Amino acid sequence: MSQDVSRAKRNRILLGLLPLLIFSALVGAMGYQLLFGKDPSLIPSALIGEPVPKVELEALKQDKPGFGPADFGPNAGNDQPILVNVFASWCVPCRAEHPIISALAREENIPVYGLNSKDKREAALEWLNELGDPYTRIGYDPTGRAGIEWGVYGYPETFLISPKGEVVYKYVGPISPRVLKEEFLPRIEALRAK
Amino acid sequence: MKKLCLSILLFSAFLMTTTPGFAVLPDEVLSDPKLETRAREISKDIRCLVCQNQSIDDSNADLARDLRIIVRERLTAGDSNQEVKDYLVARYGDYVLLTPPLNLETIFLWGGPFLLVVFGMGVIVLWYRSRAPGSAAATQEGSLSPDLSASERQRLAELMAEAPQSEPNKGGDK
Numbered sequence: 434m435s436q437d438v439s440r441a442k443r444n445r446i447l448l449g450l451l452p453l454l455i456f457s458a459l460v461g462a463m464g465y466q467l468l469f470g471k472d473p474s475l476i477p478s479a480l481i482g483e484p485v486p487k488v489e490l491e492a493l494k495q496d497k498p499g500f501g502p503a504d505f506g507p508n509a510g511n512d513q514p515i516l517v518n519v520f521a522s523w524c525v526p527c528r529a530e531h532p533i534i535s536a537l538a539r540e541e542n543i544p545v546y547g548l549n550s551k552d553k554r555e556a557a558l559e560w561l562n563e564l565g566d567p568y569t570r571i572g573y574d575p576t577g578r579a580g581i582e583w584g585v586y587g588y589p590e591t592f593l594i595s596p597k598g599e600v601v602y603k604y605v606g607p608i609s610p611r612v613l614k615e616e617f618l619p620r621i622e623a624l625r626a627k
Numbered sequence: 628m629k630k631l632c633l634s635i636l637l638f639s640a641f642l643m644t645t646t647p648g649f650a651v652l653p654d655e656v657l658s659d660p661k662l663e664t665r666a667r668e669i670s671k672d673i674r675c676l677v678c679q680n681q682s683i684d685d686s687n688a689d690l691a692r693d694l695r696i697i698v699r700e701r702l703t704a705g706d707s708n709q710e711v712k713d714y715l716v717a718r719y720g721d722y723v724l725l726t727p728p729l730n731l732e733t734i735f736l737w738g739g740p741f742l743l744v745v746f747g748m749g750v751i752v753l754w755y756r757s758r759a760p761g762s763a764a765a766t767q768e769g770s771l772s773p774d775l776s777a778s779e780r781q782r783l784a785e786l787m788a789e790a791p792q793s794e795p796n797k798g799g800d801k
Contacts, residue, residue, distance in 0.1 A: 577690075
């Protein structure tokens with residue numbers, strides 16, 4: 434009988450501890466997501482592993498061509514990885530990442546195609562005059578339609594395209610020195626080593 | 628008073644039935660009402676990728692407007708509802724759908740509620756069984772034990788046989 438009482442008592446204590454246990458589990462799960470988890474607002478690109486979208490972009494500048502699917506891959510006489518950087522003159526983070534894009538094009542000797550989306554031509558040209566133009570080609574997409582073909586939903590976005598002309602990686606947001614070092618450079622090296 | 632109540636009721640019912648499309652701008656609306664209805668239906672299931680918890684039908688974001696226009700263009704070009712959705716999924720992935728498709732990645736999302744119900748029912752069943760007569764907990768309180776020896780069983784059968792078959796008046800007596 435006394436065994437019975439102690440058993441009931443133990444059950445009650447366990448029941449009383451249950452909220453604390455659930456709370457700790459929640460704190461654990463949320464803390465993990467906060468510290469180590471991925472940002473849930475970042476949507477992985479649906480184009481990874483796919484060939485570049487079949488969309489022709491007119492030139493932004495008179496002396497620099499736009500680009501289309503034929504400007505990627507082996508048929509374009511290109512054995513290099515290529516970056517496609519979506520930018521607009523009204524986009525403040527684009528301005529922030531501009532020096533890094535420029536350094537990447539200069540120091541890594543990697544072709545960077547600019548995709549000027551939802552912008553006015555004069556504003557874009559002025560922006561490039563002011564900050565410098567690191568791009569090999571610049572496509573002009575005033576309506577944002579080409580951006581949608583590329584699955585763009587935020588500015589800036591940067592795609593890494595393999596020498597075969599397939600989308601390898603996409604980064605949404607401005608490229609910081611850390612993102613450059615941890616995300617882009619290793620992938621570019623891996624593509625070049627192949 | 629009754630009249631007032633009725634009119635308030637009617638007015639609130641009216642508010643509930645009309646959900647005006649604040650985000651859809653007049654210049655986007657198709658002239659064919661059938662196509663426009665289908666466009667609205669599709670847009671309600673397409674996520675605005677900028678705001679993420681709004682459909683493009685609700686969202687005022689620039690991209691949402693562009694996607695609404697694309698949905699209407701595809702419909703006018705003769706696409707089925709599914710083809711329009713497939714077009715967007717090809718560019719933005721399954722995430723663009725507010726109703727995710729059932730596949731390996733989403734199996735827990737879809738199956739989770741059912742798993743929880745099964746788990747809860749299991750807990751309830753276990754709970755009742757632990758309280759039912761014959762279980763360990765009940766035995767300790769002195770009721771019927773399942774673990775009778777053969778001789779005990781025999782004795783029990785004898786006692787049951789000796790007892791009167793029916794005692795109709797016993798329950799009523801005090």
